[in-house]
Amino acid sequence: GAVxxxxxxxxxxxxxxxxxxxxxxxxxxxxxxxxxxxxxKQSLMLMATSNEGSKATYEQGVEKxxxxxxxxxxxxxxxxxxxxxxxxxxxxxCSAPLRLGRETQYFGPGTRLLVL
Amino acid sequence: xxxVKQNSPSLSVQEGRISILNCxxxxxxxxxxxxxxxxxxxxxxxxxxISSIKDKNEDGRFTVFLNKSAKHLSLHIxxxxxxxxxxxxxxxxxxxxxxxxxLTFGSGTQLTVLP
Numbered sequence: 001g002a003v004x005x006x007x008x009x010x011x012x013x014x015x016x017x018x019x020x021x022x023x024x025x026x027x028x029x030x031x032x033x034x035x036x037x038x039x040x041k042q043s044l045m046l047m048a049t050s051n052e053g054s055k056a057t058y059e060q061g062v063e064k065x066x067x068x069x070x071x072x073x074x075x076x077x078x079x080x081x082x083x084x085x086x087x088x089x090x091x092x093x094c095s096a097p098l099r100l101g102r103e104t105q106y107f108g109p110g111t112r113l114l115v116l
Numbered sequence: 117x118x119x120v121k122q123n124s125p126s127l128s129v130q131e132g133r134i135s136i137l138n139c140x141x142x143x144x145x146x147x148x149x150x151x152x153x154x155x156x157x158x159x160x161x162x163x164x165x166i167s168s169i170k171d172k173n174e175d176g177r178f179t180v181f182l183n184k185s186a187k188h189l190s191l192h193i194x195x196x197x198x199x200x201x202x203x204x205x206x207x208x209x210x211x212x213x214x215x216x217x218x219l220t221f222g223s224g225t226q227l228t229v230l231p
Contacts, residue, residue, distance in 0.1 A: 004159070006159075034218065034219070036221075042223065043205065043221045043222060043223040043224060044160070044205065044221045045221075046218055046219070046220070049218065091157070093159050093160070095159075095219075097217070104150065104162055104165055105150075105162070105217075105219060106162065107152070107159035107160045107161070107162075108159050109158055109159045110157065110158060110159045112157060
C-alpha cells in the first residue's frame with residue numbers, strides 16, 4: 001500500500017522557536033497533500049491543503065503566517081510552525097491521495113509537538 | 117458546526133460479536149465516505165470507503181452501509197476481534213473530479229473488543 005512518512009515523530013521545543021515538519025510520499029507522487037492537527041480526544045481538523053508548485057490553501061481560522069507550508073517537490077511537503085507557543089502543542093498529521101481524483105487518502109504517522 | 121458527527125464516543129463489544137459504529141453527516145454535498153482506524157500517537161489507517169452512488173460496500177470483516185436519505189452511515193465489523201480495539205473515525209469527502217478531495221472527520225468512537 002501507499003506509504004506516507006513524517007519527520008520528526010516527536011518534537012519538544014522552547015516557546016518562540018520555529019519547528020519544521022516534513023511529510024513525504026514514499027512510493028508515489030503527490031501533487032496535493034493535506035495537513036491536519038488533532039488535540040487530545042478530538043477529531044482531526046484540516047489545517048491546509050498543500051499544492052506542489054503553488055501556494056497552500058488554508059482553512060478558515062488557520063494563520064498562514066504562523067503555519068508556513070512549502071510543497072517543494074512531488075514527494076515532499078513541509079509545515080513550519082513559526083514562533084511556536086504552548087497552545088501550538090498538538091499532534092500534526094499529513095495525508096496524500098494516491099492519485100488526483102482518488103478519494104482515499106493515506107496518512108503519515110503524525111508528529112507530536114510539545115512547546116514548553 | 118460539525119458536519120460529520122459520531123455521537124458515541126465509546127463502544128464495548130464482546131469478542132466474536134458484531135461491532136456497529138455509526139456516523140451522521142449534515143452536508144449533502146459529501147459524495148464519498150471513508151472509515152479510518154487510529155491507534156494513539158499514530159496516523160489513521162484506511163479501512164473501507166463507499167461512494168454516494170452505493171448503499172453498501174463489503175471488505176472481509178468490514179461492511180459499510182450508507183443511507184443517503186437519512187444522511188447516515190455505519191461500519192459493521194463481524195466477528196469483532198481484540199485487535200480491532202482502536203478509535204474509529206468516519207470521514208466525508210467532496211470535491212470536483214480530477215482534484216484531490218478534502219476530508220471532514222467525525223470526532224471518533226473508541227471501540228473496545230473484550231476477550
